[in-house]
Amino acid sequence: xxxxxxxxxxxxxxxxxxxxxxxxxxxxxxxxxxxxxxxxxxxxxxxxxxxxxxxxxxxxxxxxxxxxxxxxxxxxxxxxxxxxxxxxxxxxxxxxxxxxxxxxxxxxxxxxxxxxxxxxxxxxxxxxxxxxxxxxxxxxxxxxxxxxxxxxxxxxxxxxxxxxxxxxxxxxxxxxxxxxxxxxxxxxxxxxxxxxxxxxxxxxxxxxxxxxxxxxxxxxxxxxxxxxxxxxxxxxxxxxxxxxxxxxxxxxxxxxxxxxxxxxxxxxxxxxxxxxxxxxxxxxxxxxxxxxxxxxxxxxxxxxxxxxxxxxxxxxxxxxxxxxxxxxxxxxxxxxxx
Amino acid sequence: xxxxxxxxxxxxxxxxxxxxxxxxxxxxxxxxxxxxxxxxxxxxxxxxxxxxxxxxxxxxxxxxxxxxxxxxxxxxxxxxxxxxxxxxxxxxxxxxxxxxxxxxxxxxxxxxxxxxxxxxxxxxxxxxxxxxxxxxxxxxxxxxxxxxxxxxxxxxxxxxxxxxxxxxxxxxxxxxxxxxxxxxxxxxxxxxxxxxxxxxxxxxxxxxxxxxxxxxxxxxxxxxxxxxxxxxxxxxxxxxxxxxxxxxxxxxxxxxxxxxxxxxxxxxxxxxxxxxxxxxxxxxxxxxxxxxx
Numbered sequence: 356x357x358x359x360x361x362x363x364x365x366x367x368x369x370x371x372x373x374x375x376x377x378x379x380x381x382x383x384x385x386x387x388x389x390x391x392x393x394x395x396x397x398x399x400x401x402x403x404x405x406x407x408x409x410x411x412x413x414x415x416x417x418x419x420x421x422x423x424x425x426x427x428x429x430x431x432x433x434x435x436x437x438x439x440x441x442x443x444x445x446x447x448x449x450x451x452x453x454x455x456x457x458x459x460x461x462x463x464x465x466x467x468x469x470x471x472x473x474x475x476x477x478x479x480x481x482x483x484x485x486x487x488x489x490x491x492x493x494x495x496x497x498x499x500x501x502x503x504x505x506x507x508x509x510x511x512x513x514x515x516x517x518x519x520x521x522x523x524x525x526x527x528x529x530x531x532x533x534x535x536x537x538x539x540x541x542x543x544x545x546x547x548x549x550x551x552x553x554x555x556x557x558x559x560x561x562x563x564x565x566x567x568x569x570x571x572x573x574x575x576x577x578x579x580x581x582x583x584x585x586x587x588x589x590x591x592x593x594x595x596x597x598x599x600x601x602x603x604x605x606x607x608x609x610x611x612x613x614x615x616x617x618x619x620x621x622x623x624x625x626x627x628x629x630x631x632x633x634x635x636x637x638x639x640x641x642x643x644x645x646x647x648x649x650x651x652x653x654x655x656x657x658x659x660x661x662x663x664x665x666x667x668x669x670x671x672x673x674x675x676x677x678x679x680x681x682x683x684x685x686x687x688x689x690x691x692x693x
Numbered sequence: 694x695x696x697x698x699x700x701x702x703x704x705x706x707x708x709x710x711x712x713x714x715x716x717x718x719x720x721x722x723x724x725x726x727x728x729x730x731x732x733x734x735x736x737x738x739x740x741x742x743x744x745x746x747x748x749x750x751x752x753x754x755x756x757x758x759x760x761x762x763x764x765x766x767x768x769x770x771x772x773x774x775x776x777x778x779x780x781x782x783x784x785x786x787x788x789x790x791x792x793x794x795x796x797x798x799x800x801x802x803x804x805x806x807x808x809x810x811x812x813x814x815x816x817x818x819x820x821x822x823x824x825x826x827x828x829x830x831x832x833x834x835x836x837x838x839x840x841x842x843x844x845x846x847x848x849x850x851x852x853x854x855x856x857x858x859x860x861x862x863x864x865x866x867x868x869x870x871x872x873x874x875x876x877x878x879x880x881x882x883x884x885x886x887x888x889x890x891x892x893x894x895x896x897x898x899x900x901x902x903x904x905x906x907x908x909x910x911x912x913x914x915x916x917x918x919x920x921x922x923x924x925x926x927x928x929x930x931x932x933x934x935x936x937x938x939x940x941x942x943x944x945x946x947x948x949x950x951x952x953x954x955x956x957x958x959x960x961x962x963x964x965x966x967x968x969x970x971x972x973x974x975x976x977x978x979x980x981x982x983x984x985x986x
Contacts (some may be wrong), residue, residue, distance in 0.1 A: 373932035375959040375968045377769045382811050390769070398907055544915055563916060566907030568964050575905065578918045632909050635858035637768040641812030643856050648907045 382639040384433050388424045390638050391437050391451070392417050395444070397569035400631050400650045404658050405444060416443045434458065434642070441644070446660070447603060448633040452643040463600065463627050463662075470599040470624045470671050471536040475681040480505060487524065490517035494525060501688055502528035506549070509541030509605040513548050515585075522552060522588055530593040530691035532684065533613075540604025540629060550612035551585040553594060553619060558582055560615040561608075561659075562652040563632075577652060582612055590618075595687040597623045598665055604629035608651060610663050615654070620690065621665040623683045630659035749785040754939075754977030756780060756954050760805030761970040762818045764863050766904060767854050770809045772816040778803030778973055780937070780954060787827065795840065797873075799824040799894075803956070803971060818969065820850035820865070820958070824894065826873040840875035844894055848958075850969075860909065865967075867926065869899035869933075888948075891938040899926040903962045924962045931960040941979050948979040 380386030380393075396413055405411035420440045428436070434451070438458025441449045451458040479497070480486045486495035490513045493505040502525035525531060533549075550560075562577035596613045598621055607626045613619045631647025638644060652658055669686040672678075760776035763769075784797040804819040824846030831839040850865035877890035904913060905920045912918050924930075939952030956971040 373928075373959070375763075375932070375961050375966050377763055377765050377771075377966050379769045379771075394769070400907065543911060547915075563912060563918070565905060565909065565912060565920070567920070568906050573906070575908070575920050578912075578916060580916060632911065633858070634860045634907070634909065635856070637770045637809070637814065637856070639770065639811055641770075641809055641814050643858065645858055649909050649912065 379639055384426050384428050385424050387433065387638050387640050387642070388421070388437065388440075391440065391644060392420075394636050394638075394644055395441065395449070395646055396571075398566065398634070398636070398648060399444065399449070399646045400564075400566055400574075400648055401444070401446060401658075401660055402571045404650075404660055405446075408661060409445065411443065411445075416440060431455070437642075446631070446647055447627065447629050448631055448645060448647045450643075450645045452645070464603075467600040467624065468670055469601070470683060471601070472671070472676060472681070474676055475679070475684075476505060476534075478679050479503060479681060479684060487521075489521045490514055492517070492521060494521055496525065496528055497532075497688065499688060499692060500527070500529050501691055502531045503684070504531065504533045506533055506535050506606075507538055509538065509543070509545040509549075509609065512542060512545045518549070518552060518585070519588055522590060528592070529693050530595070531590060532595050532597060532687050532691070534597040534684070535602050535606045535609060536597050536599040536623060536683070537601045538603070538606035538609075539601065540606050540608075543605045543608050543632070546605045546609035547580075547582060547612065548585075550609055550616065551582055552588055552590050553613065553616040554582045554584045555589055555591075555617070556584060558615055559654050560612045561654055562656060563649060564652070565649040574650075577656065579654070580612075580651070582615070592618065593691050594619045595622050595691055596620070597683050597687060598626050598663075599624045599683075600627045600662070603627040604633075607659060607663060611651070611653065611659055614663065614666075620667065620687075621663070622667045622687045622690065623665050623669055625664050625668075626659075626662045628660050628662040630661075749783065749982045750979065751982065752780075752782040752950065752977055752979045754780040754782075754950060754952065754954070754975040756803065756973035756975045758954070758971060758973030760803070760807060760818060761968070762805060762807055762816070762852055763966060763968045764852050765966045766863050767852060767857055767860060768809075770811065770814075772807035772809050772814075772818075772854075774805060774807040776803055776805035776818075776971060776973070778954070778971070780975065780977070782937075790829070793830050794842075795828050795830055797826045797828065799826065799844075799846075801954075801956075803973075805971070815855045816853060818850070818852040820848060820956075820969065822846055822848040826894070828873060828875055836879050838875070838877040840873075840877075842873050843870065844873040845870050846894075846896070863904075863967075864910075865902065867899055867901035869896035869926070871896040871898075885943040887943065888941045889939070890941070891936065894935040895928075896926070896931070896933050897928060899931070900924065901926045901931065901960060901962065903960070903965060906963045906965060921963070926960060926962070930962060933958045933960075937975075939975065939977075939979075944978075946980070950977045950979050951975070952977075 380389040434453050442460040447463050486493050491511050497503050559579040560582050561580040563580050564574050564577045567573045567575050607629050630651045632649040633645050634648040635645045669683045672682050756778035761773040763771045780801040782799050787794040787796045801822045807816040826844035828840035828842035846869050853862045872895045874893045879888040900923050934957050936955040939950045941948040941950050952975040954973040954975050959968040
């Protein structure tokens with residue numbers, strides 16, 4: 356009995372001296388700065404790529420911004436400082452969100468031509484009664500018997516029935532255009548689902564990894580991303596995927612998947628990238644920090660964070676609105692015509 | 694019996710149709726093991742003589758208290774707030790052990806309505822626990838009961854952050870084997886028999902699901918990449934305990950119970966820290982039944 360009591364006593368001592376807590380900096384200006392830098396330092400996944408791409412040194416960023424922090428700063432001043440610091444990563448998935456604003460890096464699209472116009476989209480899709488829509492996908496048959504699908508987001512999943520009905524409607528077409536320009540992403544599962552229509556057998560289309568620890572080099576072994584063919588529905592004719600710089604995140608992943616499909620051609624501008632699946636965390640003052648956590652690669656292990664180049668590079672030409680002509684759609688139609 | 698049938702069906706359905714999912718298999722095995730003693734006892738009761746007597750104690754408690762939750766997969770910030778729960782205990786003598794071994798079922802559920810300290814960012818947390826324990830009873834002088842035994846438990850839970858973006862929720866699932874202790878002392882007050890009791894459960898070894906440090910649920914469940922997602926737990930990496938104390942006040946044929954329920958769950962796996970400190974005031978009733986066969 357005495358032995359039992361001592362064992363239990365030891366366990367209780369162990370328990371009550373083993374509170375698991377996290378050492379979070381205090382909710383001060385300095386504390387929030389430290390927490391923001393530290394969270395990214397431990398959990399952001401593209402330090403190696405950014406260092407190679409433009410020489411990013413995250414410790415140097417700390418040294419550069421740290422002297423500017425003082426306790427007299429207003430909330431807006433601190434937000435601006437931290438916003439500028441997170442933008443040093445040049446990553447559209449890294450955002451700092453407060454009640455009054457979202458700090459985000461926008462040069463990945465602002466420094467490039469838009470190559471997309473919703474006025475032109477209206478010309479090609481026509482009035483509401485001219486096109487059909489299923490699960491957010493707008494589609495119609497163009498006058499040269501080429502099917503056109505406008506996919507503006509992957510934020511919502513596509514039902515099997517939606518895709519069946521849409522492809523059955525477009526089945527008589529000679530070819531298909533899937534327009535993912537200005538598609539900012541959403542669910543990668545939705546992107547995989549749509550891409551599965553264009554594969555006849557299970558195929559590795561890329562690789563995926565994640566961090567296993569707080570060090571910059573702590574990554575898991577990459578695992579393959581495989582597309583399994585859609586059950587009972589396979590598109591066998593040519594397909595063109597239209598891209599621009601605002602084709603981002605899950606839409607960027609969709610382009611990666613389609614680049615491995617047998618009959619697919621990528622036409623337009625280089626995609627915006629966003630090859631890291633984002634996760635979120637919080638700062639001591641409650642601001643939300645989003646960051647790229649899990650990198651996606653091509654099957655040859657090339658990162659897609661900086662974008663995917665098209666097979667055929669096409670830009671919108673000057674005065675496209677006056678001409679009422681979307682040069683990227685027209686290039687795709689010309690390429691696809693039998 | 695019913696529980697065991699449920700366990701068997703759960704095992705058959707989930708294991709046969711999810712044969713690749715080792716973790717689901719594990720959960721089902723443990724669920725089956727947890728429910729099995731009740732089945733065995735219920736079936737064996739049929740073989741008892743008709744005049745035999747098997748005392749059973751059943752308790753149901755409602756709990757109101759406070760929860761303090763940290764999960765660094767979601768946020769390094771601690772969230773805390775009011776919590777409510779329900780707890781059910783049933784205990785009876787085992788068929789074996791010459792009247793000195795008792796078997797106990799312990800089932801609890803709780804949900805916390807949490808806020809971050811800084812700016813009232815909302816979060817929710819909940820847990821379900823099912824445990825079974827076998828105790829060897831020492832009957833000491835002055836009717837003091839001291840019981841020592843082993844327990845097995847299954848727990849499922851979640852934490853949901855309303856501002857979590859791509860990773861708003863963390864799921865939890867685990868199994869534990871551990872030590873269970875009960876001390877009980879009846880006493881007389883105003884010519885009625887009251888009793889005070891305390892039960893301490895200490896998980897010693899177990900297995901727990903956890904995503905890896907930066908791993909997303911998309912990778913685990915959509916791509917099917919399991920990267921050490923089941924971790925072995927012990928008091929060093931998961932120091933946890935459950936304490937339940939109560940005073941039973943006689944009230945007619947039953948007893949009113951007032952008590953304290955403390956549930957301390959902690960782990961540090963894959964550099965991810967988690968704690969869920971729950972403290973409740975409980976009110977419930979205790980019934981002693983004698984089953985005649």
